[in-house]
Amino acid sequence: MILDVNHVIDGYDSFDVYQIDSNTIELYNPFIDTSYFLHGYQRATFDYDFVFYDNIHYFLQEYEAWEKVYTSEYGALNEFDNENYLQFLSGGNDSTFRSSQDVNVYNPNNIYWDYTGVYGVGNVHGNDYLKTLTLDYDFFDNEFFELSVINDEVIELYHPNSGTVYEFEGVGYIQYLRESDTTGKVTKHLDKPKVRKQKTPKKDNPRENTRS
Incomplete structure (x- = not known):
């Protein structure tokens, strides 16, 4: 079986389809x-929330900036109280963040970023729906x-250190789809293309090309 795909982002691709077992297929390009x-799942038992949280770093990258809209009245004073905007950048090492102490900036393009550093998202043992976020500030x-x-x-x-x-809130949602005219020709590309890194290591492919 041959599967032809015309994707709005990646364009045209063609695959040979092979059934591996009762719930696994192989798409060979x-x-x-x-x-x-690809492993198949039943809709009734598929855990969409787990997939979302397992890829939450992509969600953080889908806004131009994150604006602080609430700080609890309880909790000790700390340096992070002064940070009002965060940004998580896609591409590169996929772990770069920026922070700003600006206030009331209505256009995220006008934010002055005071600091650029490395961030990491981690798991919480026993809770698939809670993550940890570490922001590496060299100076404090x-x-x-x-x-x-x-x-x-x-x-x-x-x-946790302050109890705050x-x-x-995300501002400047990044729309990753490309615009096209009535003939399907792409008329506009975003300056920031969608970037997703492969999680699994690549291996030599034993499949042979049977198309002439």
């Missing part, structure tokens, strides 16, 4: 000699948070 293995040590999602625009950061809770 003969033009680049690459196979992709790392900032560690428990990261949870309130909705598709707001995240909550709990700062912060909420950040």
Whole structure:
């Protein structure tokens, strides 16, 4: 079986389809000699929330900036109280963040970023729906948070060292789709293309190209 795909971002591709077992198929691209293995799940038992949290760093990258909209009245004063905007950059090492102490900036393009550093998202043992977020500030040590999602625009950061809770709202949603005219020709590309890194290591492909 041959599967032809015309993707709005990646364009045209063609695959040979092979059934591996009762819930696994292989999509083989003969033009680049690459196979992709897809495991099927039942809708009723598939854990969409787990997949979302397992890829939450991509969610953080889908806004131009995150604006602090809430700081709890409880909690000790700390250096992070002064940070009002965060940005998580895609591409590169996929772990770069920026922070700003600007206030009331209505256009994220006008934010002055005071600091650029490295961030990391980690797992919480026994809880698949809670993550940790570490921001590496060289000048006053790392900032560690428990990261949870309130909705598709707001995240909550709990700062254990001070007991403070912060909420950040995403501003400047990044639309990754390309625009095209009525003939399907691409008329506009975004300056920031969608970047996703492969998690699994690549292996030599034993599949042989059977197309002439």
